[in-house]
Structures are given as C-alpha cells and as structure tokens.
Amino acid sequence: MAVFTEVSLEAARPLFEELQLGTLLELKGIQGGIENTNYFATTDRGEYVLTLFERLTHAQLPFYLYLMQHLALRGIPVPRPAANAEGEVLFTLCGKPAAVANRLSGKSQLQPQPPHCAAVGTTLARMHLAGQDYEREQPNLRGLPWWNATAPEVYPHMDDSQRELLQSELAYQNHIAASAAYQALPRGPVHADLFRDNVMFEGETLTGCFDFYFAGVDTWLFDLGVCINDWCIDLATGVLDPVRTQALLDAYQAVRPLEAAERELLPAMLRAAALRFWVSRLWDFYLPREASMLVPHDPTHFERVLRERIARPLTLHTPQHA
Ligand SMILES: Nc1ncnc2c1ncn2[C@@H]1O[C@H](COP(=O)(O)OP(=O)(O)OP(=O)(O)O)[C@@H](O)[C@H]1O
Numbered sequence: 040m041a042v043f044t045e046v047s048l049e050a051a052r053p054l055f056e057e058l059q060l061g062t063l064l065e066l067k068g069i070q071g072g073i074e075n076t077n078y079f080a081t082t083d084r085g086e087y088v089l090t091l092f093e094r095l096t097h098a099q100l101p102f103y104l105y106l107m108q109h110l111a112l113r114g115i116p117v118p119r120p121a122a123n124a125e126g127e128v129l130f131t132l133c134g135k136p137a138a139v140a141n142r143l144s145g146k147s148q149l150q151p152q153p154p155h156c157a158a159v160g161t162t163l164a165r166m167h168l169a170g171q172d173y174e175r176e177q178p179n180l181r182g183l184p185w186w187n188a189t190a191p192e193v194y195p196h197m198d199d200s201q202r203e204l205l206q207s208e209l210a211y212q213n214h215i216a217a218s219a220a221y222q223a224l225p226r227g228p229v230h231a232d233l234f235r236d237n238v239m240f241e242g243e244t245l246t247g248c249f250d251f252y253f254a255g256v257d258t259w260l261f262d263l264g265v266c267i268n269d270w271c272i273d274l275a276t277g278v279l280d281p282v283r284t285q286a287l288l289d290a291y292q293a294v295r296p297l298e299a300a301e302r303e304l305l306p307a308m309l310r311a312a313a314l315r316f317w318v319s320r321l322w323d324f325y326l327p328r329e330a331s332m333l334v335p336h337d338p339t340h341f342e343r344v345l346r347e348r349i350a351r352p353l354t355l356h357t358p359q360h361a
C-alpha cells in the first residue's frame with residue numbers, strides 16, 4: 040500500500056490549477072513504495088504523479104526537489120517537479136508537504152541484463168556531470184558519520200561474528216576516509232539509492248530515475264558502488280556478475296572515465312556501499328521507528344554482499360579508451 044493520506048479530486052484540483060497543469064480529472068493511488076503517498080494524476084493536459092511526503096519535512100525537501108528540477112533541465116531523465124508562477128515546487132495538501140511531477144513511462148527491470156546495466160552506467164555518469172553546478176548543499180545523511188553513530192545502536196542485536204565484521208569494516212572505512220586518495224575523489228550531488236526499483240525502462244531504453252530522497256553530496260565513486268552492488272550481482276549470493284559489471288563500468292567510463300584515485304578506491308567504495316545498506320537495514324530491522332509504515336528489508340543480504348566484496352575485491356580491466 041502506498042496511500043497513507045487520502046486525497047480527493049476537490050482537494051487536489053486547486054494545486055493543479057496553480058501549477059497550470061490543466062483540469063484534474065482522475066487520481067489513482069499507486070500501490071508501491073513505503074515512504075510516501077503517491078497518486079497517478081490525469082488532467083486534460085497529461086499524466087502526472089502527486090506525492091504527499093509522509094516522513095520528510097518542508098525544510099528538508101527543497102534540496103531533493105530542486106536537484107530533480109536541475110537534472111531534468113539538463114536532460115537527465117528524472118521527474119521534474121512542476122513549479123507555480125513564483126517558481127515554487129513545494130506545497131501543502133491535506134496538511135502534508137506535497138509536490139507534482141511528470142509521470143515517467145516504462146516499468147522497473149528487476150532482472151537486468153548487460154544492456155540495462157550499461158544504460159544505468161551512462162545515465163549515472165551523465166547525472167554526476169549534470170549535478171556539478173547544483174548550488175544547494177546537503178551531505179549524504181546516510182554517510183560515514185551516520186554509520187559510526189548507528190552501529191553502537193545495533194551491536195546489542197548482533198552475534199559475535201556480525202559485530203566483529205561491522206566493527207572492523209567501520210575501522211577500515213574510517214581509515215580510508217582519512218586517506219589522501221579518498222580526499223582527492225571527485226564529488227557532488229549523488230542519488231545514493233539507485234537500485235533496480237528506482238529506475239524505469241521501456242525495453243532496453245532507460246526512461247527515468249526517481250526516488251531522490253536519499254540524495255546528498257558524496258563521492259561519485261560511492262554512488263557507482265551503490266549501483267554496481269544492486270544492478271550487477273546475483274541477488275542470492277551477492278557475487279558480482281562480471282559481464283554486467285563490465286557493461287555498467289564501461290558505459291559509465293565512456294561518459295566520464297574514472298580517475299586514478301577512483302580506480303584504486305573502487306573496491307573500498309563497493310565495501311562502503313554494502314556497509315551503508317547493511318547498517319540502514321539493521322537499524323530499520325532492530326529499531327523500527329514508532330508508528331513506522333516501513334517494512335524492513337532483509338539485512339543479511341548486505342552482510343553477504345559485504346563479506347563477498349572483502350573476500351573477492353573487484354579487479355578493474357583497463358578500458359579501451361583509457
Ligand atoms: N514520476 C513518476 N513516474 C512514474 N511512476 C512513478 C513516479 N514516481 C513514482 N512512481 C511510481 O510510484 C512508486 C512509488 O514511488 P517511490 O518509490 O518514490 O515510493 P516511496 O514510497 O516514495 O519510496 P520507497 O521506494 O522508498 O518506498 C514507484 O515504484 C513507481 O512505480
């Protein structure tokens with residue numbers, strides 16, 4: 040279910056008028072997602088998505104919404120929040136922060152093949168470059184400081200071998216973060232959660248990336264690690280599929296070749312990306328927020344992925360054009 044707040048046509052109509060999107064004809068609740076209330080909205084002008092934010096506040100949302108607008112204006116396939124005459128993209132509906140964006144076509148590809156991974160690599164690199172001149176600042180709120188703060192909360196729920204793994208990986212990542220090579224990594228606004236269920240395809244054509252609500256400023260390499268760890272693995276074992284991995288990396292590098300420091304640190308960032316989701320899933324699983332609507336994902340998946348990345352670090356092939 041993904042309609043936590045019921046919205047009537049009458050309540051939503053003035054917003055669509057203010058946004059000059061035409062007369063609202065239909066609202067249909069979207070049965071997916073666990074964070075927000077989403078509706079497909081049909082007007083006499085087109086198809087849109089109305090989102091009521093159930094977790095994020097008015098103060099937190101501009102970074103995400105204006106980032107989507109910034110990327111869309113630069114040709115990246117992301118939903119573009121509709122603006123009113125004053126350029127505002129964030130509104131209040133039924134007492135909740137709300138926004139309207141264009142509806143992306145296509146559907147998620149949950150069993151990606153090499154061409155899908157290549158499309159993700161291309162779009163990710165284009166997104167990184169397009170975000171370079173985005174002016175709003177917000178760190179990745181699920182980055183190293185959050186892992187350090189959250190780990191002690193989940194230690195009591197873990198067995199000895201899991202706790203040892205988490206402790207030693209955090210020590211490793213703190214050591215990496217302090218290194219000159221890490222400090223030299225290029226960075227900017229990153230999606231930070233571009234999993235299979237956050238991308239739309241029509242056949243092998245990528246039609247859109249959405250769910251920017253974990254975006255923040257971090258290294259581009261971390262974002263690449265997040266994508267590889269989801270798009271290029273065997274989900275049952277966490278093992279990297281070499282063909283899909285190469286397809287994603289080659290396509291990324293055809294747009295933006297990795298720098299020497301990035302090539303050196305990719306194995307470490309694949310570990311960081313696995314750690315990030317292991318910690319957040321442990322936290323969601325063992326310390327559910329009060330009245331949370333969140334159905335926790337399986338934390339052991341990312342424990343497996345992390346152990347696998349440590350046991351078999353990725354070795355990069357020299358790209359043809361390097
Ligand atoms: N702009 C869009 N165009 C087409 N479909 C969309 C769009 N935005 C959201 N959707 C659909 O709505 C569903 C839920 O959206 P989303 O994933 O953002 O939900 P959420 O509850 O905000 O987040 P989460 O994925 O973390 O649960 C998506 O799976 C997708 O099918």
Ligand SMILES: N[C@@H](CCO)C(=O)O
Pocket residue numbers: 232234316319320336
């Ligand atoms: N992609 C995250 C969920 C938050 O969007 C996960 O798989 O843990």
